[in-house]
Amino acid sequence: MAMHLIGRRLVEQGLCDEVADFGLVKDGEMDAWLKDPRPLRAEIARRRDLMAAYANLQEPFVFWGTQPDVSTWPARGATAIEPVKAGDVLSGFPGCPGQVTGVARVILDPIDPTALEPGDILVAPITDPSWTPLFVSAGGVIVDVGAAQSHAMIVSRELGIPCVPSVTNGTRRIPNGATVTVNGDAGTVTIVALP
Known part of the structure; x- marks a missing residue:
C-alpha cells in the first residue's frame, strides 16, 4: 500500500x-x-513495453535445461485447441482414486462459482x-496443471x-455442461456426452 501511495x-x-x-524498478x-x-x-517505459509484449506470448508449459528463446514462443491463443468429441479420453496424472461421472463445470475464477451444483465435476x-x-x-x-502434491490432489x-x-x-477442451467420467486411478477423463 505504501508503494501505491x-x-x-x-x-x-x-x-x-x-x-x-x-514494480518495474x-x-x-x-x-x-x-x-x-x-x-x-525511459528505462521503466522500455520495461513496461517489454512486459506488454511478453504478456502476448505463450511461455513454455515446461522446459528442461535451457529455457527456449523468447523469439520461439508463439502468440498467446495462436495454437489451436482441438475440440473434444464424445468418446474421447483425455490423459492426465493418476490422482485421487475413484471414478465418478457427472456434468463438467468449467470455472476459471473461484470467486464466481455460480454454475457449480452438488455432484458436478469441477474443471479448473x-x-x-x-x-x-x-x-x-x-x-x-x-x-x-497439477501433480502428486498439488493443492487439487x-x-x-x-x-x-x-x-x-x-x-x-x-x-x-472440455465444454461446460459436457458429461464426463473422471477416473482418478487411471488419470483419465472420458467425454461421455457433449452438451
Whole structure:
C-alpha cells in the first residue's frame, strides 16, 4: 500500500507515468528511484513495453535445461485447441482414486462459482486455497496443471473425491455442461456426452 501511495504521488507530480511503475524498478535501483525517478523513466517505459509484449506470448508449459528463446514462443491463443468429441479420453496424472461421472463445470475464477451444483465435476485451470470451498460440493475434480502434491490432489484426497490433474488445456477442451467420467486411478477423463 505504501508503494501505491508513493506511486500516486509521483504520478501527480509528473515524475512517473503509472502508479505501478515501482514494480518495474530493480532492487538495486530502488533507493535512487525513490530519491529521483526521472533518470529511470525511459528505462521503466522500455520495461513496461517489454512486459506488454511478453504478456502476448505463450511461455513454455515446461522446459528442461535451457529455457527456449523468447523469439520461439508463439502468440498467446495462436495454437489451436482441438475440440473434444464424445468418446474421447483425455490423459492426465493418476490422482485421487475413484471414478465418478457427472456434468463438467468449467470455472476459471473461484470467486464466481455460480454454475457449480452438488455432484458436478469441477474443471479448473489450477487451484490454491481460495478454491477449497468449491471442492466440498464437487463430485470430482479436473485441473489443467497439477501433480502428486498439488493443492487439487491434497484437497481431493482429504475429501475422498476423484481427481485428475495435469489434463493440459482441459478448461479449453472440455465444454461446460459436457458429461464426463473422471477416473482418478487411471488419470483419465472420458467425454461421455457433449452438451
